[in-house]
Amino acid sequence: MRVVDLLVLFLGLSLLISCSPQKQADSRPNILLIVADDLGYSDLGCYGGNIRTPNIDQLAKHGIRFSQFHTGPTCAVTRAMLLSGQNNHVAGMGIQDGLLTNSPMIGKPGYESNLSDRIIPVSQLLQESGYFTYTTGKWHLGKREEDSPQQKGFDRSFNLLQGGSNHFNKIGIEPDDTLSLFREDGQIVDYPEGKYSTQFYTDKLIDYIQEGKVKDPGKPFFAFAAYTSPHWPLQVPEDYLDRYEGDFDIGYDSLRVLRFESLKESGLIPPNASLPPRLASITPWNELTPEEKKIESRKMELYAAMVDNLDYHIGRIIHFLKAEGLYDNTLIVFMSDNGAAGNDFYNETWSRDFIRKHYNNDYENMGKENSFVSYGPQWAQAGAAPFNRFKGYTTEGGIVSPIVIKPHKPTTTGLVNNAYFTVMDLAPTFYELAGTAYPGNTASKKIKPLLGKTIVPLLNGESSIHSEEYVTGLEHRGRMFVRKGNWKLVNLQPPLDNKKLMLFNVAEDLGETKDLSKNNPEKFEELLMDWKDFVKKNEILLHQVNQ
Structure with a gap:
């Protein structure tokens, strides 16, 4: 085969390879x-x-x-x-x-x-x-x-x-x-x-x-x-x-x-x-x-x-x-x-x-x-x-x-x-x-x-x-909390009983030492309703949680 033919063949293969689809690196983190x-x-x-x-x-x-x-x-x-x-x-x-x-x-x-x-x-x-x-x-x-x-x-x-x-x-x-x-x-x-x-x-x-x-x-x-x-x-x-x-x-x-x-x-x-x-x-x-x-x-x-x-x-x-x-x-x-x-x-x-x-x-x-x-x-x-x-x-x-997060693009x-x-x-x-x-x-x-x-x-x-209206809650073995903004309702010990619930403002009281349920009955009732709604949405079996 002549040199010129080899050159043409080489150029053709190079063009074919360059036009072939290449797998792109995934840039996601x-x-x-x-x-x-x-x-x-x-x-x-x-x-x-x-x-x-x-x-x-x-x-x-x-x-x-x-x-x-x-x-x-x-x-x-x-x-x-x-x-x-x-x-x-x-x-x-x-x-x-x-x-x-x-x-x-x-x-x-x-x-x-x-x-x-x-x-x-x-x-x-x-x-x-x-x-x-x-x-x-x-x-x-x-x-x-x-x-x-x-x-x-x-x-x-x-x-x-x-x-x-x-x-x-x-x-x-x-x-x-x-x-x-x-x-x-x-x-x-x-x-x-x-x-x-x-x-x-x-x-x-x-x-x-x-x-x-x-x-x-x-x-x-x-x-x-x-x-x-x-x-x-x-x-x-x-x-x-x-x-x-x-x-x-x-x-x-x-x-x-x-x-x-x-x-x-x-x-x-x-x-x-x-x-x-x-x-x-x-x-x-x-x-x-x-x-x-x-x-x-x-x-x-x-x-x-x-x-x-x-x-x-x-x-x-x-x-x-x-x-x-x-x-x-x-x-x-x-x-x-x-x-x-x-x-x-x-x-x-x-x-x-x-x-x-x-x-x-x-x-x-x-x-x-x-x-x-x-x-x-x-x-x-x-x-x-x-x-x-x-x-x-x-x-x-x-x-x-504790949580520490190092972003991929800080x-x-x-x-x-x-x-x-x-x-x-x-x-x-x-x-x-x-x-x-x-x-x-x-x-x-x-x-x-x-x-x-x-x-x-x-x-x-x-x-x-x-937002301040965001509600989260959790129940496990009769202990529960529901929180809206800085206000939090807590049941400290089982069995779960609404009469034992305590109300805290965790922004002002990180240690949850001051029960405000008696001083803030309206806020207590508001969070109690949030808790009842949470229970319904998550199908919690309240009468059986201590089994």
Whole structure:
């Protein structure tokens, strides 16, 4: 063949290739959602805490901290709302961890204890719209295969099915659930013995993201890092056991005051806020014996070490994203799933026999894989400063959580935003950024509209997304709240009884210490009507909620 013919052939092939349709890189942002388990409001360095969290603090420096982010009062309740953009009853989590076998609510909508058929999970819709979808860590939204992450739209997954587990093995932590269950990509698998949970879940997630980048470099991802830290049992790797030795010898009473003042200095609470009184059930620090103080301090040392370790592994993900050129186009959301946890399972009647049989809480053994430490209401109240109570309650201490968001195209950074918004608002935010219309192409007639509202305006510097007339509410196991503007109606303890409801103005009383129901009967009746309307819309079975 002559040179001129070869030249003509080469030019022809080049023209053909250049005219062929080329796959365009998807410019939509990646979404990294990181959820800490039972992290207190004031624990992070960027939220006034004295625990070392440099990686999360850096996210705050390049992003936004929010002071009025509201979740559910417990783990699964929040997760159902987070992945659905809906109320917990509509999403199927009217009661966490199932019903008694004789409960009249079995089979009733709202009490499935798994994601219901009335919602579309975020993962499913983002998968449908062209995202890789990954999750590792805690699921807590159903043990059946049909309720697994794989069936809810996750391409790759490795998850604990229950609400908690030993952090080094599959030994259970509850008398009725003696072995922890795990699924990988839908199949029941064993947990790798001896691997520390936070490190293992991080390794898995990085592997999944790397695998997707190799498979399709231009395809965006949604990654849900659902860590089980710092959820009890408070266990850490050996090199973290003594990192905070002596740091909490000041005690929980003094720590609460220091955290409270630090939050003021950080601009996260108003300068005129008042610290609510210590709960009557908590023994004052100065009344403890030296031995009791020693044990109490050790509990908080271990908790702080878990948070420190969590921050380190979050840093690993961030460094990976930067090394792979993915960081700048990734929205990163870091949040806690509820308020600080006030349980003390080693001493509680229902759990102590099982836990003491399988775990050893001698002082020298605390924090190791065969110990079971939980720090109790005394430290939880310090972690919940400046609010009233903690996880499980519908007071602010149970449902206001830290959240740090690093936008993929930041317009304002390092700021504090005091806008009120809820965990239901995150799903609509993800949909807007992904250019995805809810409920997608496969929705049935059962699917309910979103309750949440996008917070993209807040990320762009606006100061609010909800009006003063916006109503939110929640009920779980007889505890409830309904809120309109700054006014909030609360039932503190079950059973749910309208005569026990308390009225607070949370803008003026963060600690919910002044019941205004008698002084403001008209506002009380207004919110009571809002609550009744909320119950009707969400099909809550009020006469049976305490079953």
